[in-house]
Amino acid sequence: MKTPGSAQFDRALLAKYDVDGPRYTSYPTAPHFRGDFAEADLRQAIRSSNEEPIPRDVSAYVHLPFCASPCFYCGCARIITRDHTKAAVYLARLHREIEIASTLFDRDRLLAQLHFGGGTPNFLDADQFVELIDTLGRHFAFSRREDREFGAELDPRFCDGDYVRRIAAAGINRISIGVQDFDRSVQRAVNRVQSVEQTRDVMDGARDAGVRSINLDLIYGLPLQTADSFARTLDQVVALRPERVAIYGYAHLPERFPAQRQIDKHELPDAETRLGLLQRAVEMLTSAGYRYIGVDHFALPHDDLARAADAGTLQRNFQGYSTHAACDLIGLGMSAISHVGATFSQNAKDLAGYYAALDQGRLPIARGLRLADDDLLRADLIQQIMCAGMLDVARFESRHGIDFAHYFRDSLERLKPLEADGLVAYSPERIVVGARGQFLLRNIAMCFDAYMGTPDIRYSRAV
């Protein structure tokens, strides 16, 4: 378990380990999904999950792909349009998908977690959003427990306090707001001009409505960012006092994300400056009372996320970290990913494919993966590293029926230089991430990734 302040920021070390690598929001990562996984496989996985002695709770991710304006840094599956009639067309299919998918889960399985991501979920007007939540509530059995997590990503340029009050009344109890940077020249360079006031208005609305946890997203490594300008942004963020802050490193992959071609690469900060930005963020957030949770994420000590980190119940998921025990995840909407039992699957990544499947009454599964025993045990290990910062070897061995030192002999060999640098300590009893390794969790996990070195897959940088 991580104790406050145990993460040590060592700039030389971070520079040394600044290599490309996955974020491990899943293992195996999405690029390894395969085209031979079909709808029937997902249906089978859900049936089988219903038949466990105590079936897991259900988590739903709902993807709303539309954005009214393109942010140049974005790598999400999104569709830029100002035509709001497209939302209604999309929602008709989404409701159909909810009908089909929900009947596959036994009725005593509660929906304990719900997340709306995008795109821009608030491309929907408030009526549409509330109706979508109600539709989900009619088809899935919503958990009534206090600890249910119903979250939405919001763009404060296109909604206000009243909007948040409406969706909170319908059940949303946490929100995540994209900020990225408050500096006006940086905002212009990435085509996302958003004032502190707009952000505060949405936050105030959320707090009025009893929303329990607010997250602000920031990005370092954007064009024109300097240590000073980013410090001003961080001052403003800290003053707004969100319960959680996520700081992502910008990954410039213009060959993969066409919008990024709008970014002048000469305006991007160099590797040294990037590290400086991250360091400033870590220092300012820590001194403002935020705790480092793991890869990209910070939280105030009273927030559920920090409590879960203390209790050792943290989970890694597609949104980063979560406080919930493992759920079966059903992804709804274009490009959404499901994770049911030992399978991953992903919906069609284009509207045409997504609509065509649903118009034929099929679930729009385009690809996926059935996890082998080796995948499952590596996923478990990486989860332990990412969430608990340690691994109890004996318990892991009895859980998976392996001899750890023998099974992972190659991985442990790869780990040795990281041990020598003090990132991590391995003994026959346990693996413990050291203070110097807290910001390099991805690099530690990469040692145990059996897919590392697969050609033709590009990841963002670890730092």
Added chain:
Amino acid sequence: MEAPHGMGHDQPARSRFVPRNPIADDGDAYHFCSTCAFGSVCLGGGVDKAALRELHCLVEHVDSYRNGDLVFRNGAHFSAIYAVRAGTVKTRLVDIEGRELVLGFHLPGELIGLNAIHPDAYPCDAVALGAVEVCRFSFPALATLAARMPGIQQELFRRLSRDIGNAALLAGDYSADERLAAFLVDLGRRYAERGFRAGSLHLAMSRSDIANYLRLAAETVSRVLRRFQDKRLIEVQGRDVTIAKPAELFEFARPILQR
């Protein structure tokens, strides 16, 4: 890159780990599988080597089945009994409207098909739950041998009477807690008898099968298991159940098991 497989139970370095899906170790003409239904008869009974070889020769076939395959079908002519070698077999009846009635679950080392002796036809279906291996014993040959080897005859009678006893077990007016506790305690004992770790159960059967067998609703099965887990009597990880407090669990099961 290390090989992701090779988790065989024959590697000494891994022998301290209990395989997740119990499988009998291989026998030969003189060494029976440690879980074999007849293993104890032979090992303890001072059987001479010739008889031992004869018994082993009765194993006509080792058959593999996939999930849902039928080992035998209700009404089929009775010719053999089967010993489960790996996995779990469910016995069941299906009525004319297609409704299923689960009769029992059979673990490695246990016999199925014994109740077919009298009407000369199998009185139920036997269905593989997950991957299953069974040894097939020709009944006429077994009967001949049993006449010469009293141990085998006794074993057959003992098992036959236990099957009948199990069926009566759940007929009474018992609560859901009592039924589930008895179910888990009974499974634990049977695993232990076959040399598997008593407190660690792999439930190959679905919760609807458990519910059907115990005459409960599927939701009730999960609700009671969750309650047992909250009381820390058991720990459930997917389909693996660990009995953490056997004595306390037995208290729930006592009305049924001590009848």
